[in-house]
Amino acid sequence: MLMYQLLGGSLNRGHVPGTPGNMFNYSGPRGIKVRGQLLPEEVEAARGDGYLDAVHAVVGTPELIAAAMQMPGGVEIVQHAKLLVIDEADACAEAATKALDSVLSAALGPAISPRPAVVLVGASLVASATPQLFRTRGWLRDEQSVIVPGSGTTPLGPPASVRHRYIAIERKEQALATLCRQLQADYQGSGPDEAPPRTIVFAPSEAQAAAIADPLRRVLWGAARLSVLLPGGADALRTLSAFRDGSATLLVTTPAAARGLDLPAVQAVYCLGPPADAAQHAHVVGRLGRIGGGPGTATSLVTPGAELEQLRAVAAELGVQVEPLAAPEAVPLDPEAGVQRLRKGLDDLFSMY
Known part of the structure; x- marks a missing residue:
């Protein structure tokens, strides 16, 4: 939904699944095309009928993106990406280690040049072992940390106004x-x-x-x-x-x-x-x-x-x-x-x- 909004889509009452003009059919104000790998049906579509052809952004879970890439019949999803954003990175690393390894190895392999930027996002990321895991696997290089100020008194802290x-x-x-x-x-x-x-x-x-x-x-x-x-x-x-x-x-x-x-x-x-x-x-x-x-x-x-x-x-x-x-x-x-x-x-x- 956030990707949809960033590309200019509206989240008003009419834009819900199953209605014309909803986020799954939206191509953005400049023809930016977004597709999902969030359901098994979308994986089958990606592997079979060009569902991801000419797509600018793919939103999905590590497991389903990895499944769509799996041979035989797999499609290249991340091999040509310029940016990889992993939301709730600590949870992804813990719950989908094998799938995440498959996706990032394909996106950051030695034959890939230039390497895409990798962005890890998460409220509990700083306090987890995830950044070190990404460093050890070679998925992070020349990293920079951005911590939003005022979110709490500790790296995990909830908003101070609560x-x-x-x-x-x-x-x-x-x-x-x-x-x-x-x-x-x-x-x-x-x-x-x-x-x-x-x-x-x-x-x-x-x-x-x-x-x-x-x-x-x-x-x-x-x-x-x-x-x-x-x-x-x-x-x-x-x-x-x-x-x-x-x-x-x-x-x-x-x-x-x-x-x-x-x-x-x-x-x-x-x-x-x-x-x-x-x-x-x-x-x-x-x-x-x-x-x-x-x-x-x-x-x-x-x-x-x-x-x-x-x-x-x-x-x-x-x-x-x-x-x-x-x-x-x-x-x-x-x-x-x-x-x-x-x-x-x-x-x-x-x-x-």
Whole structure:
């Protein structure tokens, strides 16, 4: 999507997959042609019918680009490239080592002259072993480092404008109910005439993300429109487009999907459980504080003891302060509380379970 925008494309509501004039048919204001290697079907097209003929830019995953290059029948994709940009380079190096080796060996082989420029990008790149790996393999020469100032107090640090807080829950089973109540409280705090804050909820796994989606949708009915983005799910581009253009205001996903999500004006992030490590938390919280999004608030729901200590250790490594937040009060089921509050409490309990 970013490549599409850089070449002059619009990300308005009409430019979504399956519609005329979408990004996959767009050739740019100067006839610049972009193609993807993001689906198995695109690999087959590249190997069979000239899908990549006269293309100026190819966007894809290391695995699928390597598959399209594989003989017999493979096509040359990177052998004539002038620029190679590897986004989330540390994750690519870790998860797709063999494919990345195949792609870079073809692009930077001894017979290639002149060598293309190689750009490594990533929020957690400085703190990883990836640059040394690239040096050792001969993929980096005469390198220069560019660190964006003001992004945090450490190389991994999230934006300094983000507020960090946590809610301690006694049992994991309380996480969904606590999340629902806190979302309701935060939505009410935004004012009756304001649009609901653009929010991302991170669940620890795809199964948990799918499981909490319907309860959240029922509890927040009328207050937020919800989409679910799963790394292995279908229609990921439609989901992202819905969140970008405001058709959805709450996105449920996993930390594995956090890398590379450039979603404007996200105001709140909620995490069910502690971060696995500082790099993961930096990417999750890094969805906040982006251009057009204001400062933002990150809220983690953790149990006392090991989970809370893990969160505090990660916060210390990132150089941020995490503040305690009292769990939102459950809507009382006491008839003396009044009919409306009693009904609200019963509705929430029914919706969550």
